[in-house]
Amino acid sequence: MEPLISPQTPPIEAVNISKSFFRKDGSQVVLFRHLSLSIAPGEILGLMGASGQGKSSLGNILLGLLSPEEGKILWQKKSLKGLPPEEYRCLRPRYQKVYQDPSASFFPGHTLYRTFQDFFRWGRRPELSRKEEWESSLRKGMEQAALSEKLLQRYPWQLSGGELQRFALLRALLFDPFFLVADEPTSRLDASVQARVARFLTEEARKRGVAVLFISHHQALLEVLCSRILQLREK
Amino acid sequence: MPMNSERRGALLLLASLGAFLVLLFWISGDPFTQNLMERLKESSREHLLGTDHLGRDFGARLARGGRNSIFLSALCVFASGMIGTGLALLALGKGKKTETFLLFLTDTVMAFPGIVLALVLGSLTGGGISGVIIALVFTGWPQYFRMARSLLKKLWETPFVEAGRLAGFPLPVLFWKYVIPELLPTLGTMASLGWGKTILEISSLGFLGIGLAPPEPELGAMISQGLTYMRSTPRLVLMPGILISLFVLALLLLGRGGTHTKVSKEMFSHEDPSCNK
Amino acid sequence: MKTLLAINDLSIFDEAGLPLVRDISFSIVEGSALFLVGETGCGKTLISQAVAGTLPPRLTPRGSIPFRGRDLLKMPQKEREALWGRDIFLLPQEPFSALNPVLSVHRQVREIFSRVRGEKKSTSREKTHRLFASLGISREASFEEPRKLSGGMAQRALLATALASPAPLVLLDEPTKGLDSSSKESILLLIKSLLENRKTLLCITHDLSIPLEIGGDTGVLFGGLLVEFGKSRELLSHPSSPYTRGLLNALPERGLHPIPEELIQHMERAWNL
Numbered sequence: 001m002e003p004l005i006s007p008q009t010p011p012i013e014a015v016n017i018s019k020s021f022f023r024k025d026g027s028q029v030v031l032f033r034h035l036s037l038s039i040a041p042g043e044i045l046g047l048m049g050a051s052g053q054g055k056s057s058l059g060n061i062l063l064g065l066l067s068p069e070e071g072k073i074l075w076q077k078k079s080l081k082g083l084p085p086e087e088y089r090c091l092r093p094r095y096q097k098v099y100q101d102p103s104a105s106f107f108p109g110h111t112l113y114r115t116f117q118d119f120f121r122w123g124r125r126p127e128l129s130r131k132e133e134w135e136s137s138l139r140k141g142m143e144q145a146a147l148s149e150k151l152l153q154r155y156p157w158q159l160s161g162g163e164l165q166r167f168a169l170l171r172a173l174l175f176d177p178f179f180l181v182a183d184e185p186t187s188r189l190d191a192s193v194q195a196r197v198a199r200f201l202t203e204e205a206r207k208r209g210v211a212v213l214f215i216s217h218h219q220a221l222l223e224v225l226c227s228r229i230l231q232l233r234e235k
Numbered sequence: 236m237p238m239n240s241e242r243r244g245a246l247l248l249l250a251s252l253g254a255f256l257v258l259l260f261w262i263s264g265d266p267f268t269q270n271l272m273e274r275l276k277e278s279s280r281e282h283l284l285g286t287d288h289l290g291r292d293f294g295a296r297l298a299r300g301g302r303n304s305i306f307l308s309a310l311c312v313f314a315s316g317m318i319g320t321g322l323a324l325l326a327l328g329k330g331k332k333t334e335t336f337l338l339f340l341t342d343t344v345m346a347f348p349g350i351v352l353a354l355v356l357g358s359l360t361g362g363g364i365s366g367v368i369i370a371l372v373f374t375g376w377p378q379y380f381r382m383a384r385s386l387l388k389k390l391w392e393t394p395f396v397e398a399g400r401l402a403g404f405p406l407p408v409l410f411w412k413y414v415i416p417e418l419l420p421t422l423g424t425m426a427s428l429g430w431g432k433t434i435l436e437i438s439s440l441g442f443l444g445i446g447l448a449p450p451e452p453e454l455g456a457m458i459s460q461g462l463t464y465m466r467s468t469p470r471l472v473l474m475p476g477i478l479i480s481l482f483v484l485a486l487l488l489l490g491r492g493g494t495h496t497k498v499s500k501e502m503f504s505h506e507d508p509s510c511n512k
Numbered sequence: 513m514k515t516l517l518a519i520n521d522l523s524i525f526d527e528a529g530l531p532l533v534r535d536i537s538f539s540i541v542e543g544s545a546l547f548l549v550g551e552t553g554c555g556k557t558l559i560s561q562a563v564a565g566t567l568p569p570r571l572t573p574r575g576s577i578p579f580r581g582r583d584l585l586k587m588p589q590k591e592r593e594a595l596w597g598r599d600i601f602l603l604p605q606e607p608f609s610a611l612n613p614v615l616s617v618h619r620q621v622r623e624i625f626s627r628v629r630g631e632k633k634s635t636s637r638e639k640t641h642r643l644f645a646s647l648g649i650s651r652e653a654s655f656e657e658p659r660k661l662s663g664g665m666a667q668r669a670l671l672a673t674a675l676a677s678p679a680p681l682v683l684l685d686e687p688t689k690g691l692d693s694s695s696k697e698s699i700l701l702l703i704k705s706l707l708e709n710r711k712t713l714l715c716i717t718h719d720l721s722i723p724l725e726i727g728g729d730t731g732v733l734f735g736g737l738l739v740e741f742g743k744s745r746e747l748l749s750h751p752s753s754p755y756t757r758g759l760l761n762a763l764p765e766r767g768l769h770p771i772p773e774e775l776i777q778h779m780e781r782a783w784n785l
Contacts, residue, residue, distance in 0.1 A: 063401065092403040099394040107395045107413050118412060123402035146773075160552065168398075175402065188689070190551040190718045195762040196770040217692030220764035 009077055011178030011211045012062055012095070013038040017071030019057055031057055032232060034071070039179065039211035044202050046222035047215045049232035055215045058232070059181040062213065063095050076178070093123050096172035098201070100184040102164035106156040112167060113152040119171060134174070141170040145200060162193035169201055179211045187216065198225060245488035252481055256301045259284075263295035267450050275468050287457075287471055288464055291450075300452035301478055307364070307447075308433035311371045312426050318372070319379025320422065324414075326380075327387050328406055341377045349374035350436055357445035364447045367440055371433060382425060386418050427490030431483040438479050454479050516542040516712045517563065517681060522575035524558050524567070524736075532571070533558050533736040538729070542680070545703065545713040545728030547744060549720060549759070554733040556716040557685070563714060564602055564683055565592030579681070597628055601679040601711075603670065605686050610670055611658040617669040618644070618654040624676040643672050647705075664698055671702045675709050682706055684715040688722065700725055720759060724748050732756045737783050755779055 014037050020030040031054030039045045049055050060066040062073060064080050073080040075091055083091075099105050106115050120134040142149070145166040151159060159167070165185055172180055182201060186194035202225050205212045216222055222229050262283060270290035277285050284294035326334040353370035360366040390396055390413075399409045440446045441455030449456070454475040461471030518539040524532050533555040540546045548556040561567040563577060563584065577584040580599065584592065596602060604610050612620055618640055625636035644654045647668045658666050674682055687699045703726055706713060715722065723730045723744035730744040732753065740753045751757045758771040 065397070065400070089403060093401065096401055097398070099398075101394060104394040105398060109416055119399075119402050122399075122404045122408050171398070191720065191759060192551060192762040192771040195764075195768045198768060199770060218764060219693065221768065224764050224768045 010038040010040055010074075011076060012213075013074040013077070014058075014062060014068075015072050015074065017061060017068035017073070019054065019061060019066075019068050021057075036071075037230060039213065041178070041209040041211055042206045043228075044205060044212045044214055044226045046226035046229035047213055047232070048217065048219060048222055048229055054232055056183055059097065059183055059213055059215060062179070063097060063181055064092075091178075093175040094178045096175060096177040096179070097181040097183060098165070098168050098172055098185045100187055102161045102168060102188065103156060105164060105168045108156050111153055111155055112159075116152070116171065116174075120174075123175060137174055138170065141174060144204070145170060160193075161189050162197055165189065165197045166200060169197070169204070173204060173208065173210070176208070177210055180205065180213070182212055182214045184215055184217070186221070187218070194221075241488050241491060245485045248481065248485040249489070252301075252478070252485065256298050259294045259298035260302075263298060264292040266291055266295035266299045266452055268292070275464060284474070285468070285470065288460065288468075293471070293474075296452040296457065297454075297474060297478065300454045300457055300475060301482075303447060303452065304434050304437060304454050304479070305482070307368070308430055308437055311368055311375060311433050311437075312429045314368075314372045315375030315429070316379045316422060316426050319376040319381075320383045320418065322376070322380050323383035323387055324410060326384060327391060337380070341380050344374065345377045347374050350439065353436070353440055354443070354445060357440070362445045362448070367437065367446045371436060375429065375433070378429075379422065379425065383418060383422060386421060387414065390414055390417055424490050427486055431486035431490070434479060434482055434486070514542045515539045517577065517579045517714070519559065519563070520576045520578070522559065522562060522573065522577065524555070524562060525572045525574070527570050531736060533562075536575075536731075536738050538731055538738065538741055540681075540712055540714060540729070542712055543707070543710050545707060545715060545723075545726055547723040547726075547728060547730045548714070548716045548733060549718060549723065549730060550733035551718055551759075553735075555736040556733050558736075559733075560683055560685060560714065560716045564600060565589065565595065566602075597624070597677055597679060599679050599681065601674050601677045601682045603674060603682060603684045603687065605689055611666065611673070613658055616655045616657055617649075617661070617666075617672070621654075621669075621672045621676045624673060629676075629678050640672075640676070643676060644669075647672055663695065667695075667698055667702060671705060674706060674711070680710075680712055682711050682713050684713060684717075686717055687715065688717065688719050696721075720748060720763060721765075732759070734779055735783060739779075 014035060016034050016036055018030070018033040018035070020028050022028055035058075037045070047055050047058065057066060061068050064073065064075075075083070075095065078087070080088075106112065110118070116134070116138055139149070142152075147163060147166055147170075151163060151167075156164060169185075185201065186198050189197060198221065202212070202214075204210075214222065214226055219229075264282065268291060270286070273282075273286050273290040274288055275286060276282065276290075279285070282292045282294065284292075284297065287293050287296060322337055326337045349371055352374055353367050356366035356370045357363075396409065396413050399413060404412075437446060438453070438455030438458075441453040442459045444456065444459065446456065447453040457475045458472050461468070461475070465472055519536055522536040523534050526532055536555075536559060538546070548559060550556050558567065558571070562573050563579075565584065565587075567573060573585055575585065602610075611617065615623075621643060622636045622640040625631045625639050626633055629636075631639070640654075641651065644651070649665060649668055649672070653661060653665060654669075658669065661669060684703070687703070688696045691699065700722065703713065703715070703722070707726075713728070717723075727744050729742065730740075730747050731738050732740040732747070732751075732755065734755055740747060740751065740756050747756065748760060751760065754775055755771075758769075758775050760766055761769040762771060
């Protein structure tokens with residue numbers, strides 16, 4: 001079931017959301033209050049703020065992994081809260097994430113190939129579940145990411161951080177996502193690798209019309225990559 | 236299974252004990268036939284390890300008693316582990332209310348000491364083995380629940396598991412592929428140690444007369460029965476005792492070896508792949 | 513301008529005899545900072561381990577590392593370990609892993625004064641209080657265990673241990689890896705404080721902004737070789753090696769340009785890697 005998307009439909013919107021959490025001593029920390037945002041397809045929105053200020057939480061709320069205390073999240077202009085299960089299942093894989101720690105992004109006991117195989121078998125992308133189709137899709141992506149074939153037969157601990165991040169990105173992109181949260185995807189990488197991975201991410205996102213929330217603590221990085229930057233500040 | 240010298244030793248010991256028991260099974264007679272003319276006889280052609288106080292083949296009784304101990308304790312541990320892990324998965328998947336309820340349940344059950352409960356249940360149900368098993372499983376599952384739950388909580392936040400959720404993996408598949416393999420080493424180690432402990436518990440209860448009903452042999456009960464003849468025929472007490480001790484030792488080593496290898500695996504799994512350069 | 517530590521023709525080989533680090537030579541002047549920069553796998557960690565005495569036993573070093581009149585590489589392992597805390601102070605990446613979790617930070621610093629420096633208990637206590645005060649750590653806070661302190665406080669407590677220690681040489685291992693900008697600021701302050709207190713620093717990092725900010729000397733490593741060496745500010749504003757230029761251009765502040773594959777291949781061919 002393919003939802004109708006007009007080029008104008010923002011794939012992701014937040015309307016008046018608030019989130020806080022309670023510390024061990026009972027005091028409440030407000031992460032954000034009455035926050036609204038929307039990201040257009042192919043747009044890279046930067047999210048900045050020091051550690052522990054709710055950047056990851058905002059990403060998780062937008063992805064439906066966490067509930068806001070107030071306000072609502074809209075996927076394709078539909079409220080996430082009351083979404084019927086069938087529609088949710090359809091949309092779920094189109095809202096993806098790339099993580100800060102590349103070595104934790106893949107199950108350590110499986111080769112990269114096996115992981116991709118499982119993701120296509122069980123992830124919801126029916127048109128790609130035939131082996132020939134997802135394999136060719138994957139190979140094309142690997143070519144663009146300058147990842148060699150033999151890496152597929154390796155285990156995660158045998159690959160470098162930069163290689164793993166590019167694979168993680170490919171895994172997310174192969175679901176043809178509407179929205180991608182990049183949660184500090186380059187902060188554990190060396191400088192030149194960071195440049196490579198960050199550029200690859202943003203170029204692919206623009207090409208494919210993916211809305212991206214790029215979370216980072218590095219202002220200069222966001223200034224180069226993003227069209228807009230949202231900053232979370234402590235009240 | 237990750238190996239180290241402790242585990243090798245443990246497995247060797249277990250294998251020897253197993254072989255010993257199998258051998259006994261083969262060469263010994265019937266553990267139940269009584270022959271009051273042949274009471275407390277020493278080692279002979281007919282009865283390799285002699286007879287007990289009722290003239291039964293002692294070797295056969297040892298073999299069968301050993302088998303009973305191993306299987307019964309394995310059953311208890313397996314059941315506890317399954318229930319504990321299953322409930323932990325349930326707590327994770329079904330949301331806050333279920334979780335709170337299960338936590339409350341766990342805390343309540345943990346207040347019961349296993350052997351005491353077994354004694355109580357035993358006396359209520361006429362001292363049979365079913366009471367013992369129920370009591371041991373009932374008091375055994377909470378530790379597996381707690382361990383599984385703490386591992387699960389940590390695992391659930393891990394990127395590769397979350398990535399599976401985002402991709403739309405059905406929960407059972409996610410559990411089966413990514414969660415359970417990560418739980419197994421730790422829970423397996425717990426089970427190993429628990430197995431030894433349960434053998435001791437069953438033997439202790441058997442010593443007190445609660446558990447398998449005679450004439451079914453049980454190592455603890457055999458020790459208790461043999462005490463009267465300790466002076467003349469010490470093997471009636473010593474051999475079951477040694478058998479229990481060796482089993483528990485082997486299982487303990489197997490479990491301990493698990494801890495060591497897990498730590499080293501953790502250490503080396505985070506080694507930078509280009510650390511060589 | 514005394515040299516505190518020198519590295520002379522240091523090479524490190526793996527079990528198969530392949531060189532992981534080749535013919536590295538440089539020296540560190542007392543009271544100055546030296547930065548070894550490069551990407552993962554360039555050998556900077558190995559060089560630091562060779563100095564610290566924590567090189568994995570399967571690797572073989574060759575060359576010499578004169579330090580305070582002795583060649584570190586010729587010393588037996590036990591003697592090298594005796595240097596830790598007294599002559600060489602190791603600061604690992606995480607402040608919390610360097611501090612003893614069960615002792616109050618006051619106690620940890622006081623014991624450095626009393627046990628390592630051999631001062632009297634009363635003098636040690638006084639000096640500890642003064643040191644913490646100068647770093648802006650209150651008396652109450654100083655009696656806490658490290659985990660009860662905020663990240664910034666813990667870092668300052670760590671600085672206190674380094675300052676209290678008599679060791680003239682401080683080794684820093686990737687001090688800003690994964691840190692956000694404000695934490696990075698405090699690391700830079702920490703480094704400056706160490707230098708102000710006449711410590712000598714050997715710092716390995718992949719983050720070029722640190723030597724740019726602090727100064728001192730910088731050595732750029734690639735594939736186990738020293739590609740360039742010189743005064744940080746000069747080297748980084750007018751690099752002679754295209755590799756250094758490539759590293760600089762990869763910085764977001766300079767445009768986030770990935771290093772071209774051709775440059776890497778050219779480097780590998782030129783240096784026979």
